[in-house]
Amino acid sequence: MSDFAGLSALVTGGASGIGRATAALLAERGARVAVLDLDPSGVDKPLLGYRADVTDDTSVRAAVAAAVADLGGLDVLVNNAGIGAQGTVEDNDDAEWHRVLDVNVVGMVRVARAALPHLRQSEHAAIVNTCSIAATAGLPQRALYSATKGAVLSLTLAMAADHVREGVRVNCVNPGTADTPWIGRLLDAAADPAAERAALEARQPSGRLVSAAEVAGAVAYLASPLSGATTGTALAVDGGMQGLRLRPAATR
Incomplete structure (x- = not known):
């Protein structure tokens, strides 16, 4: 497909995981792509890499401006940039709550705020926020993370309403548990990594983790000019976790 030919895209947190898969797919489908990340040293051509800390407004504005200048527009x-958190409401102190909210929610605000003046000049402007199944399903030991992703879902809807008449579409993608470096680190830290992986796979009706490439495909769908009538939508990529309620597998 070449639906992004002639378009420019910016992907935050694009040096690894879902962000990297998304950046690569958009480039494959014709876009000029810039990646913003805390460590863009591993970003290879045709992708362009820029260092940015989404908790620092000055850093974000400088990186977005540099990327847009090099891309020739946006x-x-x-x-996509975000971090994880584990525990119930009792397990994280105020500082950790502020830290994760600052990255996962306010970080998106900072980047969107810097990008919107450029997006308004495009005939195919689109924003896709990486949300999570945690926004719509109660997951154990994920209180802080779920709170941030619930905020991202609401933020997406509000942004879609604010900017639809400016020609800027805003949607989000809600991955289930994805096979990313962050999940890999969680598994490595578990007492029994194999058992923990099996438990994560079992809670998704498809019986496996979501791949980064599958999430990237959903992001590309929402961002594509072919989806010009789609805005204010949350697209679940979760192996059926959001809506399916299967009966237990028959024993033999």
């Missing part, structure tokens, strides 16, 4: 923003 049509698509993928707000």
Whole structure:
């Protein structure tokens, strides 16, 4: 496909995981792509890499301005940068709550705020925020993370309403548990990594983790000019976790 030919895209958190898969797919489908990341040293051509800390407004504005200048404009923003958190409401102190909210929610605000003046000049402007199944399903030991992703879902809807008449579409993608470096680190830290992986796979009706490439495909769908009538939508990529309620597998 070449639906992004002639378009420019910016992907935050694009040096690894879902962000990297998304950046690569958009480039494959014709876009000029810039990646913003805390460590863009591993970003290879045709992708362009820029260092940015989404908790620092000055850093974000400088990186977005540099990327847009090099790209020659901006049509698509993928707000993907984020961090994880574990525990119930009792397990994280105020500082950790502020830290994770600052990255996962306010970080998206900072990047969108810097990008919107450029997006308004595009005929195919789109923002896709990386949300999570945690926004719509109660997951154990994920209180802080779920709170941030619930905020991202609401933020997406509000942004879609604010900017639809400016020609800027805003959607989000809600991955289930994805096979990313962050999940890999969680598994490595578990007492029984194999058992923990099996438990994560079992809670998704498809019986496996979501791949980064599958999430990237959903992001590309929402960002594509072919989806010009789609805005204010949350697209679940979760192996059926959001809506399916299967009966237990028959024993033999």
